[in-house]
Amino acid sequence: MNLAEKIETVSFDADRPSPKYGLKDLWIEFSQSTGLHAVNKIKPPSISPFSIRGLLxxxxxxxxxxxxxxxxxEEIGDYYSYPTVTKVTPKIRSSIEFPAVTICNRCTLNNTRLGAYPEMENYFFNSVFGLMNESSFLVLDEFQKPLSLEWWRNMSMEGSKMLTECSFGGEKFDCMTKFRPIFTNEGLCHTFNFNVSEIVQVRMAGHAKNLVLLLNINQDHYTFMSNMAAGIKVLLHNPRIHPDASSSVVMAAPGFSTYVALQKIEYLYQPLPHMAFDxxxxxxxxxxxFVNPLKYYSHYTYNHCIMECLQMKVFSNCGCVGPSDPQDGPRCSLAKRDSCYKPFIAQxxxxxxxxxxxxxxxxxMFDSYTTQVSSSSFPAKVLINKLLNITGAQNKETMTDNVLLLRVFYDQMMITSITQQPQYTVASLFSNIGGQMGLCLGxxxxTxxxxxxxxxxxILFLCDKCRGRKARNRINNW
Incomplete structure (x- = not known):
């Protein structure tokens, strides 16, 4: 072919109109290059004209x-519902934080101290049996004036006489140097290991290696109280929270040696957007x-929040506060306590x-303590004479009515951790989506x-059509 013929051929090809490019061509080119399964089966001649194979x-x-x-x-909906799973894990520890132990005599007021007010015993008797009326408060000015914490402290049982002997980890210590007097809903109590700079740690389990207390409840000094029981109430709680927010309560009676075996449980829940409690x-x-919203409790807990809310409502309604309430304000008189403070709380x-x-x-994040309580008769006959000298009791009967032994200990060096974990993470979501895509379409x-x-x-093809332009083969040209 000479040069003139070649030029004529090129000129003829240039003048020939290019083939029309449509969506069908776009689909064919995509089906030939994509990694999606079965897409390459849906193209001419299987679908043009339609065949049974193409339709299938x-x-x-x-x-x-x-x-x-x-x-x-479904998968994305589950992810954004933020489901959780709970994991329970026992953990062996070389040391465990010992709980705060609060000891409350079942009668916190001392009848011999109240003897300075002759009508007091009659007042408490009427209060216990629901015989109070307005005339009950008119006998003494003491019923009408606000009662200070010092008054309540002077009228309460002495901790030094109740706590006779104390030891921890097998070593004896002076009870009143380690036990802190603190007012609770029970009255004046005494707490070990509460709100201290160095929280006590336990490094060995067993009833002889933790807290052992010999107590004298002094029933002869009891007055009429609503619980009408003799013994002590033991509150076990985190060393950073107030005893009234205690998670575990144990009763111990005189004439018995009471063993309180502890197990600590740690809870860890997920914050928003997860729902921790259903x-x-x-x-x-x-x-x-985090900013603590509470005014009177330095450590935020749910129970502290409820307690503060209740105390503020009582103060707003009655204009006074109880002995254990931390906020400032006039303390309630006995008249106000029985006519407003206590009824309002109950309501x-x-x-x-x-x-x-x-x-x-x-x-x-919080913790709690589960307990197993057992007891045996106390004291054994062989110890009676020795304990008579230690407690100052007059005879065996007096000692049996007043003396008890309390042991609070971890039964094993283990903590149970209950942890709430997200059921979905971003990685697990993409893994599940990838599995679904691979199963259905490869x-x-x-892809x-x-x-x-x-x-x-x-979209670009349709834009070209709307503008009156010739659609371009972008798959092959880009």
Missing amino acids: WMLSLCSTTAFLVYNLI DMECVDTTSPN TITNGNFVGECACVSEC ASIL VMEITELLVFI
């Missing part, structure tokens, strides 16, 4: 795509952004809306990019 492949692809979309919607959230008090805590009005939220994340690219080309 189209039906299979559509059904698996629909199944994939359904599963993906339909309730928790607040992460360990977060650097409020039975109100079903009370907790909701306080709007208290549980902390995400697809991967890169999603291929489909995205196809949609972009379709």
Whole structure:
């Protein structure tokens, strides 16, 4: 072919109109390059004209795509419902933080101290049996004036006489140097290991290696009280929280040696957007952004929040505070205590809306103590004479009515950790989505990019059509 013929041929090809490019060509080119399964089956000649083979492949692809979309919607819906799972893990520890132990005599007031007010015993008798009336408060000015903490302290049982002998870890110590007097709902109590700079640690389990107390409850000094019982009430709680927020309560009676075996449980729940307690959230008090909303308790807990809310409501209604209330204000008189303070508390805590009005939220991390209590007769005959000298009791009967031995200990060096964990993480979500895509279409994340690219080309193709331009083959040209 000479040069003139070649020029004529090129000129003829240039003048020939290019073939029309359509969506069908776009689909064919995509089906030839994509990694999606079965897409390459749905192209001419299997679908043009339609064949049974082409229809079956189209039906299979559509059904698996629909199944994939359904599963993906379910999967993403589950992820954004923020489900959790709970993991229980026993942990062996070389040392465990010992709880605060609060000892309350079942009668915290001393009748011999109240003897300075002759009508006091009659007042407490009427209070116990519901015989109070307005005339009961008119006998003494002592019933009408606010009672200071010093008054309550002077009228209470002495801790130095109740706590006879104390030891921890097998070593004896002076009881009153380690036990701190503190007012609770029970009255004046005494607490070991509460709100101290160095919290006591336990490094060995067993009833002889932890706290051992010999107590004398002095029943001869009892007055009339609502519980009408003799013995001590033991509150076991975190060393940072007030005894009234105690998680475990144990009763110990005179004439017995009471063993309290402890097990510590740590709880860790997930903050928002997860729901820690079914339909309730928790607040992460360990977060650097957390600000304690409480006015009178330095350590935020759910129980502290409820207690403060109740105390503020009582003060707003009665204009006075009780001996154990931390806020400032005039202390209630006996008349105010029985006519307003105690009835208002009883009415409020039975109100079903009370907790909701306080709007208290549980902390995400807290602990509690479970106990196993056992007892045996105390003292053994061989110890009677020795204990008579230690306790100052006059005879065996007096000692049996007043003396008890209390042992509080960890039964093993183990903590049970109950941890709430997210059921879904970002990694598990993508793994599940990838598994669904691989099962249905043999697809991967890169396949999603291929489909995205196809949609972009379709949009550009339609834009060209709307503008009156000739659609371009962008798959091969880009």
